[in-house]
Every structure is written in structure tokens, then in C-alpha cells.
Amino acid sequence: MGLVHAEEMTLNIGPQHPSTHGVLRLKVKTDGEIISEITPVIGYLHRCFEKHCENLSYEQVIPFTDRCDYIAAMNNSFGYVLAVEKLMDIQVPERVEYIRVIMAEYNRIASHLLALGTFGLDVGAYTPFLYMFRDRERILDLFEITCGARLLYNYMWVGGVSHDLPLGFMEASYRFLDEFEKNINEYHNILSYNKIFIERSADVGIMPKDVAIDYGVTGPNLRGSGVKWDLRKDEPYSIYNRFKFDVPVGTGIMGSVGDCWDRYWVRAEEMQESIKIIRQALDKIPREGNVHEALPKKVRPPKGSIYFRTESPRGDLGYYIISDGTPTPLRVKMRSPAFTALSALSEIATGWMLSDVLVILGSLDIVLGEIDR
Amino acid sequence: MKNYFQNIWQSITTLLIGLGITIKHMFKARKGNVTLQYPEEKWPRPERNIGFDPKNYNIIRSKLHVDIDDCIGCRKCERACPVGCIKIDALKVPKETDLGLTSSGTTKRLLISRFDIDMTECMFCNLCTYPCPEDCIFMTGGPNSEKQPLDYEYSQYDRSRLIFKFANVTKNDIRRITTAPPVQQEIL
Numbered sequence: 001m002g003l004v005h006a007e008e009m010t011l012n013i014g015p016q017h018p019s020t021h022g023v024l025r026l027k028v029k030t031d032g033e034i035i036s037e038i039t040p041v042i043g044y045l046h047r048c049f050e051k052h053c054e055n056l057s058y059e060q061v062i063p064f065t066d067r068c069d070y071i072a073a074m075n076n077s078f079g080y081v082l083a084v085e086k087l088m089d090i091q092v093p094e095r096v097e098y099i100r101v102i103m104a105e106y107n108r109i110a111s112h113l114l115a116l117g118t119f120g121l122d123v124g125a126y127t128p129f130l131y132m133f134r135d136r137e138r139i140l141d142l143f144e145i146t147c148g149a150r151l152l153y154n155y156m157w158v159g160g161v162s163h164d165l166p167l168g169f170m171e172a173s174y175r176f177l178d179e180f181e182k183n184i185n186e187y188h189n190i191l192s193y194n195k196i197f198i199e200r201s202a203d204v205g206i207m208p209k210d211v212a213i214d215y216g217v218t219g220p221n222l223r224g225s226g227v228k229w230d231l232r233k234d235e236p237y238s239i240y241n242r243f244k245f246d247v248p249v250g251t252g253i254m255g256s257v258g259d260c261w262d263r264y265w266v267r268a269e270e271m272q273e274s275i276k277i278i279r280q281a282l283d284k285i286p287r288e289g290n291v292h293e294a295l296p297k298k299v300r301p302p303k304g305s306i307y308f309r310t311e312s313p314r315g316d317l318g319y320y321i322i323s324d325g326t327p328t329p330l331r332v333k334m335r336s337p338a339f340t341a342l343s344a345l346s347e348i349a350t351g352w353m354l355s356d357v358l359v360i361l362g363s364l365d366i367v368l369g370e371i372d373r
Numbered sequence: 374m375k376n377y378f379q380n381i382w383q384s385i386t387t388l389l390i391g392l393g394i395t396i397k398h399m400f401k402a403r404k405g406n407v408t409l410q411y412p413e414e415k416w417p418r419p420e421r422n423i424g425f426d427p428k429n430y431n432i433i434r435s436k437l438h439v440d441i442d443d444c445i446g447c448r449k450c451e452r453a454c455p456v457g458c459i460k461i462d463a464l465k466v467p468k469e470t471d472l473g474l475t476s477s478g479t480t481k482r483l484l485i486s487r488f489d490i491d492m493t494e495c496m497f498c499n500l501c502t503y504p505c506p507e508d509c510i511f512m513t514g515g516p517n518s519e520k521q522p523l524d525y526e527y528s529q530y531d532r533s534r535l536i537f538k539f540a541n542v543t544k545n546d547i548r549r550i551t552t553a554p555p556v557q558q559e560i561l
Binding site: 056059060061062063064067127131141144145146147148149152154162163164166167168172186189190191193194195196 | 380383384387388390391394395398425429430431432433434453455496497498499500503512515
């Protein structure tokens with residue numbers, strides 16, 4: 001009976017595929033329908049971020065950091081700006097700190113809404129995606145009246161923000177938060193507790209705690225595996241130590257700890273926490289203040305280097321900046337959380353069915369702009 | 374066996390809950406909340422109707438516009454642009470020549486022979502508008518509607534037509550103004 005033997009088949013997913021969330025190619029080796037090996041091929045969206053930074057002044061880099069993770073541009077420039085400020089030893093005014101936190105948390109909600117919506121889309125739920133985009137749209141509208149742009153803001157500046165909050169921002173914010181809190185329950189009813197969705201995502205693509213730590217996975221993916229690690233709580237930057245919020249972790253309610261549903265759930269819970277932070281910030285924000293007060297005349301940090309990390313919606317986002325005392329950085333290195341999340345894919349997706357790959361990939365919430373830079 | 378029926382029961386109930394929500398949304402939909410057939414119909418005012426008065430906008434991102442009569446040729450916008458899509462040529466003119474004043478009363482000393490903005494390269498970061506001492510480069514619409522109405526429909530059939538040339542002097546003008554004394558020099 002030497003005639004019948006299973007041969008491995010190599011399958012190509014992408015680079016142009018709606019479920020790869022960008023231009024990502026996956027080389028999948030399948031044994032029947034079971035995956036024996038999976039290799040992500042990246043680099044299709046490489047835009048020379050680091051080389052660009054060597055030729056641009058510190059302010060001109062900010063629009064480029066926005067374009068790395070285009071889903072959460074505020075958080076990306078937030079990290080970069082904080083790093084440069086620490087290098088230059090600038091104290092920003094109180095009002096600026098609050099505005100930055102509000103914007104960063106709003107963008108976190110917007111990013112998670114997109115992550116949850118497209119994850120639903122990957123498993124076949126179309127309606128929640130539309131509802132989530134409707135709410136994301138309202139956050140983008142708030143950004144639009146503040147800084148004119150809806151996706152790539154160039155809002156955070158070294159030493160301040162580009163514009164103060166516009167007229168009617170506070171009222172619109174409170175109104176949005178009130179309505180959005182009700183909508184989250186609606187999402188849970190329509191998607192999170194849906195039996196088909198649970199069957200599809202629970203107990204699928206389990207990422208154990210040690211695997212997540214070994215691969216350096218951070219953010220909601222790590223918390224989904226049950227590790228309570230959030231830089232906003234454990235290493236507070238900016239003014240995050242003034243707010244009361246919890247760090248949700250995956251507990252395996254529907255299946256086992258670290259499955260796709262847990263990662264989904266952590267993101268959904270994080271939106272609640274972000275709402276809490278925004279509410280506290282809106283209540284406490286100083287009503288008066290000049291947001292351009294601490295803007296330096298020329299951004300020229302002294303010689304030295306710095307590594308600064310912040311918690312972006314995708315995880316631990318770090319910037320390593322070397323300054324040689326000129327207005328241009330010698331080097332800017334970005335530590336991308338989505339890259340580490342993708343590197344763990346081959347480990348956690350091996351052994352699952354072919355149709356589970358896209359579910360696992362969707363639950364990791366990667367942004368290819370940030371992976372390839 | 375019990376588990377089997379429980380699964381079916383759960384599937385049906387959770388599906389019905391979801392269906393209920395969608396039906397509720399179908400009837401609750403805001404009036405007029407439908408897709409706009411864009412080229413044929415537009416919002417009554419140029420900005421998208423998002424519930425905010427465009428006058429309350431802090432800033433807007435759209436097509437760049439230059440009031441060339443106010444430009445003094447300082448090239449600050451050119452230097453601020455991260456992608457280098459603004460290209461300016463400013464010529465020195467003899468001292469006797471009077472190029473006039475800008476609207477804020479500054480004397481113009483340089484003749485702008487070229488002010489090109491390549492909107493295919495522009496990444497709408499708005500960095501060029503902040504350093505301008507005469508506020509003559511800005512994005513159209515929004516808070517700047519009084520100076521220049523919003524223009525977002527500037528698509529062209531050819532790429533080269535997206536390079537907007539703002540300088541309004543002809544070659545004859547340049548020759549006439551700069552050749553009065555023999556020295557003609559271009560500053561870099």
C-alpha cells in the first residue's frame with residue numbers, strides 16, 4: 001500500500017487578500033486541511049520610515065510616525081513626541097497632557113472598534129462591522145473638528161499639540177460617550193454572545209502564556225493570554241497614574257485562556273476602560289491654558305539616545321532615538337507591537353484548520369503599515 | 374444529549390437576539406440617513422454635514438492655496454515640507470524697483486518667479502501653513518472659507534495638471550523688472 005501517501009501542499013494566501021488586513025503574504029503548508037507550517041512574508045508595504053527619519057527634522061518625522069500605524073495614528077505620534085520631549089527635558093502644560101490622553105484614548109477606542117469589526121467580518125458577521133464603523137465615524141468626526149484630518153492627524157507636537165480643543169468638543173464628547181456605552185452592550189448581544197461566533201472563535205488559536213512571553217507579544221494579545229501587563233498601569237507615562245481604570249485580562253470564559261475569543265473580549269473590555277479614562281480626563285482637564293506654551297523654538301535635542309515605550313492599542317510601542325545634537329535625528333528605530341504579534345502566528349496557528357488561520361490572524365489585530373514601516 | 378439540545382437552543386436564542394437588534398436598527402434609522410449619490414447630489418454646504426459648524430473647525434485639510442500677492446518669498450513653507458512638494462524660485466530685484474506691499478504691510482523684496490505645489494506629492498500634514506509669516510499659504514475651506522472657498526473636487530485627467538502654479542509673473546515681466554540694472558542674480 002505504498003501508493004497512498006499524503007503529500008504536503010503549499011498554499012499561498014495574499015498578498016492581496018481581504019482577510020490579511022493589508023498586504024501580507026502567507027505561505028501555508030497544509031497536510032489535508034491541517035496546517036503543518038505557516039510562514040508570513042512581509043515587506044510589501046515597506047516605505048523606508050527609518051531612512052526618511054535620517055533626512056528629516058524632528059517635527060517632520062511626526063507625520064511619518066502617523067503613517068506607520070494608520071489605524072491609531074494619535075498613539076503612534078504620542079510615543080514619538082514623548083520620547084523627544086524626554087530627550088530635550090521639556091515639561092508640557094497640564095492642559096496639553098489631558099488633551100493628549102483624551103485623544104490617545106479616543107483613538108484606542110476607534111482602533112479597537114475596527115479590530116472587533118473586521119474580526120467579526122473574518123468569521124462572517126457583517127452587521128456588527130457596520131455598526132462599529134458608524135461609531136468609529138463619530139470619533140473621527142471629533143478628530144476632524146480638532147485637527148482637520150480624519151486618519152493621519154499630525155496633531156501631537158513636540159512640546160504641545162497643534163490646536164486647542166475646538167468649540168463644542170466637550171459637549172459632543174459627553175454626548176458620544178453616553179450613547180457609545182449603550183452601544184457596547186448592543187455589540188455584546190449581537191456578536192460577543194452569539195453562539196455561532198463563540199463556536200467559531202472560542203478554543204481556537206490558543207496562545208499559552210509562556211508562548212506569548214517568549215515571542216514578546218504585548219498589548220491585548222498578551223492580556224488575552226492572562227498576563228496582567230499594561231504599561232499605562234505598570235510603568236505610567238504622561239499622566240496615566242492619575243486615572244482609575246482596570247486592566248482586563250482573558251479568563252477563558254467561553255473556552256480556554258488565550259483563545260481568539262479571549263483576545264476579542266479583552267479589546268471589548270478595554271473600550272470600557274478607555275471610556276472611564278476619557279470621562280475622568282474630561283472632568284479634570286484645566287479649562288484655561290495655552291497649548292503652545294512649551295513649544296520649543298527649535299527642536300534640537302542634546303547629544304544622546306533614548307528608548308521610550310508607550311502602550312499603543314496594539315501593544316508595547318517603543319522608539320529608540322539617537323541624537324547627535326543636530327536638528328535631524330541620527331537614527332529612529334521603532335519597536336512595533338504588531339510585528340511581534342505576527343511572529344507568533346506560525347507557532348499558534350500550526351495544527352489548526354486552514355479556515356482557522358484567518359480567524360487567528362484577525363484576532364491578532366495586525367496593521368501591516370506598522371510591521372513593514 | 375442534553376448538551377446537544379442546549380446548543381441548538383442557545384444558537385436560536387442568540388440569533389434571535391441579534392435579529393431583534395438589526396430590526397430595531399432598521400426602524401430606528403435616522404431620517405435621510407442614506408447613501409448620497411455623490412456626483413449628482415451633494416450636501417447643501419460644501420463641508421460634510423457632521424453636526425458641527427465648519428466655522429468651529431480648528432483647521433481643515435484640503436487643497437493648498439497661496440495668495441501669491443501676499444507672498445514675500447521667505448521659503449519657510451518650502452523648508453517645512455517633509456516631502457518637498459513646494460518649489461519656489463525667488464529673484465532678487467534692483468533696489469529701486471517697487472514690488473508693492475503685502476496685505477499686512479510688509480515690503481516685498483523678492484520677485485516670485487515660480488511657486489509650484491505638487492498636490493500629487495502633498496501628504497496633507499499642514500506643516501507648511503504654520504511658519505508662514507504672512508498667512509498666505511493655507512488649506513481651502515473650513516475656517517479659511519472667507520479667504521478661499523473649499524475646493525476638494527480638483528481631480529484631473531492628467532497627473533501633470535495637479536501641479537498647481539501660483540506665480541503670476543510672465544517671462545516678460547521678469548525680464549523687464551530684473552534687467553533694469555545689469556546685475557541679475559538668483560538666490561538659492
